[in-house]
Amino acid sequence: MHDRGVAMNGIAMKLSLLLLQVIPCTVALTSTGRLVTGNFHSSSQLYSSTASSSQASIAPTDSKTDRLQKIIHWRGEKEHGNSIQLRHYEFKSALASIIEGEQSNTDDTPIEPDISFTAALSSTFESANEMSEYQKDSYENAMQYINEENLSFSNNFDLIQETVQRCALVRSLFEIVSEGETFEELARNAIQSKNLNDMMKNGSSANLSWRVRLRQYGDSAKAEKQKQYGKKMRSPMKDEREAINQMKDLFMELAGPVDLKNADISLYIFEGLKDKKKVLARLLTRGANTSSIAPKTRICITNTPLCPLASFTMNNVGRVKNNFKVLDPFCGSCGILLATTMIEPSVQTVGIEIAHNGAVNRDNIMKDFSSRNLTLPAAIIKGDAMDKSVRDKARAAVGNEPFDVIITDPPYNIREKILSCPDSPLINLVKCIASDRKKEQRLLALGGRLVVFVPNMDGDDIAEVMPNEIALKDAGLKFVNMVEQPLNDSLSRWLVEYKCIA
Ligand SMILES: *[C@@H]1O[C@H](CO)[C@@H](O)[C@H](O)[C@H]1NC(C)=O
Ligand SMILES: *[C@@H]1O[C@H](CO)[C@@H](O)[C@H](O)[C@H]1NC(C)=O
Ligand SMILES: *[C@@H]1O[C@H](CO)[C@@H](O)[C@H](O)[C@H]1NC(C)=O
Ligand SMILES: *[C@@H]1O[C@H](CO)[C@@H](O)[C@H](O)[C@H]1NC(C)=O
Ligand SMILES: *[C@@H]1O[C@H](CO)[C@@H](O)[C@H](O)[C@H]1NC(C)=O
Ligand SMILES: *[C@@H]1O[C@H](CO)[C@@H](O)[C@H](O)[C@H]1NC(C)=O
Numbered sequence: 001m002h003d004r005g006v007a008m009n010g011i012a013m014k015l016s017l018l019l020l021q022v023i024p025c026t027v028a029l030t031s032t033g034r035l036v037t038g039n040f041h042s043s044s045q046l047y048s049s050t051a052s053s054s055q056a057s058i059a060p061t062d063s064k065t066d067r068l069q070k071i072i073h074w075r076g077e078k079e080h081g082n083s084i085q086l087r088h089y090e091f092k093s094a095l096a097s098i099i100e101g102e103q104s105n106t107d108d109t110p111i112e113p114d115i116s117f118t119a120a121l122s123s124t125f126e127s128a129n130e131m132s133e134y135q136k137d138s139y140e141n142a143m144q145y146i147n148e149e150n151l152s153f154s155n156n157f158d159l160i161q162e163t164v165q166r167c168a169l170v171r172s173l174f175e176i177v178s179e180g181e182t183f184e185e186l187a188r189n190a191i192q193s194k195n196l197n198d199m200m201k202n203g204s205s206a207n208l209s210w211r212v213r214l215r216q217y218g219d220s221a222k223a224e225k226q227k228q229y230g231k232k233m234r235s236p237m238k239d240e241r242e243a244i245n246q247m248k249d250l251f252m253e254l255a256g257p258v259d260l261k262n263a264d265i266s267l268y269i270f271e272g273l274k275d276k277k278k279v280l281a282r283l284l285t286r287g288a289n290t291s292s293i294a295p296k297t298r299i300c301i302t303n304t305p306l307c308p309l310a311s312f313t314m315n316n317v318g319r320v321k322n323n324f325k326v327l328d329p330f331c332g333s334c335g336i337l338l339a340t341t342m343i344e345p346s347v348q349t350v351g352i353e354i355a356h357n358g359a360v361n362r363d364n365i366m367k368d369f370s371s372r373n374l375t376l377p378a379a380i381i382k383g384d385a386m387d388k389s390v391r392d393k394a395r396a397a398v399g400n401e402p403f404d405v406i407i408t409d410p411p412y413n414i415r416e417k418i419l420s421c422p423d424s425p426l427i428n429l430v431k432c433i434a435s436d437r438k439k440e441q442r443l444l445a446l447g448g449r450l451v452v453f454v455p456n457m458d459g460d461d462i463a464e465v466m467p468n469e470i471a472l473k474d475a476g477l478k479f480v481n482m483v484e485q486p487l488n489d490s491l492s493r494w495l496v497e498y499k500c501i502a
Contacts, residue, residue: 068175068195070146070160071120071273075171075287076309081485084141086495087169088117089483090313095163097319115151117144122274125218143273161285166343168312170287174268177280183246186269186278190250196282199254199265209259212251212267214240220272235271243269247280288312292372293338299371300333300364302355306409310453310485311339317497318405318451322346327394327403327443329385329429330354330410334365334377340407341374349377350394350403352385386428391436391443402442406433409453412465424465426452433500434474450477450498458490466496476502 072091076082096111120143123136131139148160164173177195180186190196198205216235244251247269256264266283273279290308295301320326320340324347328336331351340347353360362380369376379397383390395401410425423431433450436443444450456462472479480497487493 067149068177070148070284071143071174071176071270071281072117072146072164073143073171073174074141074169076169081487081492082169082309083483083485086313086483086485087141089481089495090167090169090316091163093319094166094316095159097316097321098159098162100319101321113151116147118147119143120145120273121217125272164285164287166312167287167316168290168309168339172286173284174281175284177267177282179276179279181277183243183269183278184249186280187247187250190247190280191253196250196254199256201253201255203255205265206255208256208264209262210254210256210265210267211258211260211263212240212244212269214243214269214271217270217272218274288339288342290339293335293342293368295333295335298333298335298338298368300361300368302332302360305333306335308335308339310409311335312343314407314409314451314453314495315339315343317495318407318449320344320347320405320407324348324404325398325401325445326350327406328352328408329391329394329406330408330425331380332409333360334368334380336407336409337377338368338372338374341369342372345375347375348398349375350397351377351380352383352390352394353380354382354384356382386432388432388436391432392441395441395443402445403448404445405449405451406444407451412455424454426454426465427467427471430467430471430475430477433477434471437474437476444475444477444500446476446500446502448500449480450500452496453493454482454496455491455493456484462494472498473502476500 074082074084074087076087092113092115095113095115099113100111119140121140123131123140128136128139146160151159161173164170178186178189178193180189197203199208199210200206214235216239221235268281268283270276270279270281290312291297293308293311295305295308298305314336315326318326320343322344324340324344326337326340326347326349328334328349329352331337331353332355334349334351337349337351340349351365362382365380366376379394381390381393381397383393385391385394394403406429408429410429412424429452430450433443454462454465456465467475467477477498478501480499482494482496484492484494
C-alpha cells in the first residue's frame with residue numbers, strides 16, 4: 001500500500017484502490033501513464049495544482065460545443081464581506097474583459113455578459129435552524145448553478161473556464177455529467193450520456209489518472225458540517241465507499257489509472273444539491289491561485305498588506321487584458337501588480353511609492369516578481385504620485401502613453417497613518433488625472449478604468465472622501481459602480497469603479 005510509483009491498471013485492483021480511500025493520506029500512487037495532453041488550457045500551468053488538497057486538478061474535456069450544466073463553488077467565505085454581490089461583480093467583470101479582448105471591440109458600448117446564477121444549496125434542512133442568518137446566507141450562496149444559455153458568444157466553454165481561472169472569489173468550477181435518484185441510476189445515466197466517453201477506452205483522456213469523491217449537503221450531510229459553508233465537505237468514508245461500489249459499472253469503464261492524490265481528472269458525487277437528487281460532476285478548473293502571492297510568502301511587505309483576494313478582484317474589476325499598461329500610484333509592496341501579472345503576463349506595470357527604500361525595498365519587490373517567474377514591473381518609482389514629474393516618469397516607463405487602467409488601494413488615514421491632509425488621496429488622484437488631461441498628457445487612457453478602495457467608518461460620510469461631480473467631469477471620469485466589503489462591525493471598504501469617458 002505504500003508502493004509509490006506503481007500504476008494499477010487492472011479493473012479489480014483499480015476498484016479496490018478506490019475503495020481504499022478510507023485512508024487516503026497513506027495511499028499515494030503516481031500513474032506511470034500520466035500524460036498531459038494539449039487539451040489542457042494554456043494557462044492551466046499557472047493555476048493548476050500540485051497540492052494534495054481536497055480539490056484536484058484541471059480536467060480536460062473533448063468538446064467545446066456541449067453545454068452541460070455548470071456549478072460554481074465560490075471562495076472567500078472566511079472573510080466577512082466577500083458577499084455574493086462582490087463575487088458576481090468580479091466574475092462578470094473578468095468575463096466581460098475576456099469577451100472584450102476576443103472581440104477587440106473598439107466602440108464604447110459596455111459589455112454586460114448575459115449570465116446569471118441560481119443557488120445550488122438550500123438551508124431548508126432541519127439542523128439549519130442552529131445556523132445564524134449570516135451562516136445561512138453564506139451556506140446558500142456557497143455553490144451556484146450557472147445560467148449561461150443567453151451568453152451570446154460561440155465558445156462559452158472556454159470563456160467560463162478562462163474566467164474562473166482569473167477570479168479570486170471562485171474556488172472551483174464543475175460540470176454535471178449525470179443525475180439520478182439512486183447511485184445505480186447515476187452510473188447508468190452517466191454511461192448513457194456518453195459524457196465520460198473521453199475517459200473510456202480509446203477516448204482522448206483514456207490515459208489520464210482520475211479519482212472520485214462524495215460530497216453531501218443539506219439533509220444528506222452531518223449537521224455540524226453545514227456550518228463550513230460548503231468548504232471541506234468531505235463525507236464519511238463509509239458513505240463514499242458505498243456510493244462508489246454501487247456505481248462500479250461506470251467506474252470500471254474508465255481506462256486511466258486511479259490516483260487518489262494528484263489525479264488529472266476529479267469526479268465528484270454530490271448529494272443534497274438544491275432541486276437535484278444525486279449528481280455526478282467533473283471538476284473543470286479552479287480559481288486563481290491567490291496563495292502564491294500571500295504576504296507571508298513575499299520578501300517585501302508593508303504594515304497593512306492588501307489581501308491577495310482583493311488584489312485579484314480589483315484587477316478583474318479593472319478588466320485587465322493583453323498588453324495593458326497598468327499603474328498603481330500608491331503601490332506599497334506591489335501586491336496589486338503581482339496579481340496583475342499573474343492574470344495577464346503581457347502587461348506593462350508601473351508602481352509609484354513615496355516611502356523610502358528602508359520601508360519598501362524596491363530590489364525585494366523585484367525579487368517577489370522574478371522568483372515567481374512573473375513579468376517584472378516596467379518601473380517602480382520612488383516619489384509622490386501627486387507630483388507631475390513623478391507621473392511623467394511613470395508615463396515614460398511605458399513609452400510615454402497613458403495607462404489603460406489605474407488600480408490602487410490609497411493610504412487613507414483610517415488604515416495606515418500618513419501625514420494628514422485635507423483631501424483624500426482619491427480626490428487628489430482624480431485632480432491629477434484632470435490636470436494631466438488638461439495638459440493633453442493623459443494619465444488614464446480614454447475608455448480606461450480607475451479602480452480604488454474607499455474605506456468608510458461607521459458614522460462617517462463616504463461622499464467626503466470621494467470626488468464630486470465637478471471633479472469627475474474635470475477628469476473625464478464617470479462613476480460606474482461601488483460594492484461594499486464590510487471588514488468588521490464599524491469599518492467597511494468600498495470597491496469603486498470609474499471609467500474614463502471624455
Ligand atoms: C499555489 O501556488 C503555490 C506557490 O506557487 C503552490 O505551492 C501551491 O501548490 C499552489 N496551490 C494550488 C491550489 O494550486
Ligand atoms: C434567456 O433569454 C430568454 C429570452 O429573453 C429569457 O426568457 C430567459 O429567461 C433567459 N434565460 C436566463 C437564464 O436568463
Ligand atoms: C479501440 O481502438 C481499437 C483500434 O482502433 C479498436 O480495435 C477497438 O475496437 C476500439 N475499442 C473501443 C472500445 O472503441
Ligand atoms: C494512451 O497510451 C497508449 C499507450 O502508451 C497510446 O498508444 C495511446 O495513443 C495513448 N492515448 C492517448 C489519447 O494519448
Ligand atoms: C521559473 O522558471 C525556471 C526556468 O524556466 C524554472 O526552473 C523554475 O522552476 C520556475 N519557477 C517557478 C516558481 O515557476
Ligand atoms: C475595525 O477595524 C479597524 C481597523 O483595523 C479598527 O481600528 C477598529 O477598532 C475595528 N473595529 C471593531 C469594532 O472591531
